[in-house]
Amino acid sequence: MRSPDIGTAALRLFTYAAMAFLFFPIIITLIVSVNPREFILPPSGFTLDWFKAAWTSETFVRAMGVSLILGIVASLVANTLALLAVLAMVRYDFKGKALINLLIMSPLLIPTTIFSLALYVYFVQLGFGGGIPALVIGHAIHVLPFAARILTASMQNFDTSLEEAARNVGAGPVRTMLSITLPVMKTGLISSFVLCFVLSWNDFPISVFLAPPGWTPLPVELFTYIKFQYDAVGAALASSLILISGIAMVVIDRMAGLRRVLRG
Amino acid sequence: MNDSTGKAIQVEGVCKRYGHVSAVNDVSFDVRHGEFVSLLGPSGCGKTTTLRMIAGFVMASDGHIRINGRDVTYLPPEKREVGFVFQNYALWPHMTVAENVAFGLKLRKRDKAFIRNKVEESLAVTGLSGFEGRLPRQLSGGQQQRVALARALALEPQLLLMDEPLSNLDRALRVAMRRELKKLQQRLNMTTLYVTHDQEEALSMSDRVVIMSGGEIVRVARPLEVYEDPQSEFVADFVGTTNFFDGIVSDIGEGVATVKVGETLTLRVGNRISAAPGSAVRVLLRPERVRILAERREGANMLAARVDFIEYYGPTLRYTVALPGGEALFVEAHDIHGSAQIGETVWLSIEPDHFRLIDRKGAPAS
Ligand SMILES: Nc1ncnc2c1ncn2[C@@H]1O[C@H](COP(=O)(O)OP(=O)(O)OP(=O)(O)O)[C@@H](O)[C@H]1O
Ligand SMILES: [Mg+2]
Numbered sequence: 001m002r003s004p005d006i007g008t009a010a011l012r013l014f015t016y017a018a019m020a021f022l023f024f025p026i027i028i029t030l031i032v033s034v035n036p037r038e039f040i041l042p043p044s045g046f047t048l049d050w051f052k053a054a055w056t057s058e059t060f061v062r063a064m065g066v067s068l069i070l071g072i073v074a075s076l077v078a079n080t081l082a083l084l085a086v087l088a089m090v091r092y093d094f095k096g097k098a099l100i101n102l103l104i105m106s107p108l109l110i111p112t113t114i115f116s117l118a119l120y121v122y123f124v125q126l127g128f129g130g131g132i133p134a135l136v137i138g139h140a141i142h143v144l145p146f147a148a149r150i151l152t153a154s155m156q157n158f159d160t161s162l163e164e165a166a167r168n169v170g171a172g173p174v175r176t177m178l179s180i181t182l183p184v185m186k187t188g189l190i191s192s193f194v195l196c197f198v199l200s201w202n203d204f205p206i207s208v209f210l211a212p213p214g215w216t217p218l219p220v221e222l223f224t225y226i227k228f229q230y231d232a233v234g235a236a237l238a239s240s241l242i243l244i245s246g247i248a249m250v251v252i253d254r255m256a257g258l259r260r261v262l263r264g
Numbered sequence: 265m266n267d268s269t270g271k272a273i274q275v276e277g278v279c280k281r282y283g284h285v286s287a288v289n290d291v292s293f294d295v296r297h298g299e300f301v302s303l304l305g306p307s308g309c310g311k312t313t314t315l316r317m318i319a320g321f322v323m324a325s326d327g328h329i330r331i332n333g334r335d336v337t338y339l340p341p342e343k344r345e346v347g348f349v350f351q352n353y354a355l356w357p358h359m360t361v362a363e364n365v366a367f368g369l370k371l372r373k374r375d376k377a378f379i380r381n382k383v384e385e386s387l388a389v390t391g392l393s394g395f396e397g398r399l400p401r402q403l404s405g406g407q408q409q410r411v412a413l414a415r416a417l418a419l420e421p422q423l424l425l426m427d428e429p430l431s432n433l434d435r436a437l438r439v440a441m442r443r444e445l446k447k448l449q450q451r452l453n454m455t456t457l458y459v460t461h462d463q464e465e466a467l468s469m470s471d472r473v474v475i476m477s478g479g480e481i482v483r484v485a486r487p488l489e490v491y492e493d494p495q496s497e498f499v500a501d502f503v504g505t506t507n508f509f510d511g512i513v514s515d516i517g518e519g520v521a522t523v524k525v526g527e528t529l530t531l532r533v534g535n536r537i538s539a540a541p542g543s544a545v546r547v548l549l550r551p552e553r554v555r556i557l558a559e560r561r562e563g564a565n566m567l568a569a570r571v572d573f574i575e576y577y578g579p580t581l582r583y584t585v586a587l588p589g590g591e592a593l594f595v596e597a598h599d600i601h602g603s604a605q606i607g608e609t610v611w612l613s614i615e616p617d618h619f620r621l622i623d624r625k626g627a628p629a630s
Binding site: 159161162164165166167168169170171172175179180183184186 | 319342345348356358371
């Protein structure tokens with residue numbers, strides 16, 4: 001029989017190895033983006049020149065703005081829809097509930113590239129392929145299942161007698177939603193919003209298919225740049241993306257505990 | 265605001281069905297102005313459902329509910345103007361104590377000074393002055409319970425509904441709160457409908473008790489009547505402990521019936537239900553109505569019994585005794601000192617008026 005200590009140690013070692021493997025490219029990217037000697041390792045010092053170049057490039061700043069607005073709008077849309085759907089699904093029993101749930105979750109089941117291509121074809125048929133609405137809708141659908149999962153957990157924990165108490169002292173349904181339900185679910189809502197934003201912020205395939213000219217989100221802009229120019233500005237830009245995602249994750253963790261959020 | 269009927273709540277033939285399950289079935293009762301009425305019954309008998317229908321949280325499937333004479337059956341809860349105290353308190357966790365109490369007043373657009381005074385007053389009445397700035401999770405269970413009460417009282421409801429408000433508190437606090445609540449109710453002369461499954465609570469606080477079982481009302485009466493004259497086996501068993509004997513009336517005299525129970529036992533029982541000779545009856549006897557004696561004396565009912573078991577409860581002793589025919593009987597005695605021992609034979613003396621008779625309709629008469 002194997003000693004449990006050895007088993008635990010082996011598991012730990014494996015976990016660290018896997019994490020190192022996953023983090024290695026990120027770490028290399030971060031190092032390259034502050035290394036004065038372009039792409040020559042080991043680093044010879046520390047510089048923020050590449051970052052400066054990235055952050056002063058009009059193209060990149062614009063792309064960052066696009067990503068920011070896209071992330072916020074798509075997250076707002078997805079969370080609003082998810083909230084309403086979850087409200088109905090957690091609180092009421094109705095025919096077709098399982099089917100609706102499956103539909104909401106289905107973007108998780110389809111490879112994003114295929115899903116994006118399908119959306120593109122579909123939007124073209126509808127006559128607005130490659131427009132801003134298509135891009136926003138694509139992102140919103142992509143993040144919808146995540147919003148639905150987090151908000152379902154949040155809603156299941158919600159004690160409906162809090163709403164009854166509000167109705168009892170004279171609040172109508174809308175007032176109750178605004179003054180009681182949403183504030184009490186605040187943690188879940190913010191977590192869900194931030195996670196959706198990060199997913200949208202990092203998305204590449206949907207944007208490639210759906211972004212109209214002049215409305216290129218940052219990951220796509222970065223890809224285009226790296227394709228033609230192999231330099232450390234690209235690395236600095238990639239690092240910026242990573243850092244912003246990282247900050248968002250820290251925010252969620254502080255708000256609600258990352259583990260709780262991801263478990264849904 | 266008294267209306268001509270003098271009734272604060274009228275529940276008329278109310279039913280609640282969930283699919284095929286009938287949670288509340290054809291329930292009717294009234295609560296008069298200023299009255300304290302309890303809904304008492306075992307778990308799942310439909311007390312909460314009845315109360316929630318009056319508050320408007322669930323819609324009745326059938327029947328009508330009137331508050332102060334007005335039909336509110338289809339009115340949403342926010343239009344009913346009744347106070348409600350929840351079993352789990354349902355305090356809003358993101359609001360301070362003061363904000364919880366003030367919420368309903370703010371909705372009514374009262375001016376700031378009025379709200380501040382009213383909040384202060386409600387918190388003072390419930391003994392919570394100084395807790396204004398705390399969040400609910402920073403309070404003990406008893407304090408949360410008071411906030412829930414203060415929140416309801418701040419709106420000066422004409423009618424207060426409470427769903428087992430004390431059931432989450434420990435026993436000592438529950439007894440203390442029970443008295444406070446009752447005093448407050450009397451001082452404010454507030455009509456109250458109170459749900460509980462605790463018979464002691466119902467008996468000690470209520471003007472009248474509505475006893476429910478399986479979604480139906482089985483008895484509405486004053487606490488004393490409920491206990492002393494249960495009128496049904498269910499009520500007798502649910503409220504306090506009761507001994508039962510099934511027998512046949514063999515003879516009737518002046519207000520006293522002779523009941524034969526089995527082969528060996530004959531009881532002389534006060535006959536308030538005018539049972540006829542030959543009818544099947546059930547005889548109820550409260551354990552504390554039996555006198556336990558060391559030797560035989562004169563009396564209408566003098567039964568020899570063997571002590572099988574003794575439980576010490578502090579203020580009382582409970583004996584489990586066996587009669588010669590094998591019938592087991594609970595007897596409760598206050599006399600701790602001259603107590604009998606297990607295995608001893610004792611004499612039980614029971615006044616005829618201390619029995620209660622129930623007609624056993626449909627039972628075979630032999
Ligand atoms: N939303 C619901 N759906 C289905 N059945 C329900 C629902 N609410 C209550 N019931 C059923 O109705 C019956 C009465 O419930 P209710 O909550 O009124 O009981 P209660 O007397 O308050 O019991 P307790 O003392 O345990 O609180 C129960 O059998 C319960 O299972
Ligand atoms: Mg209940």
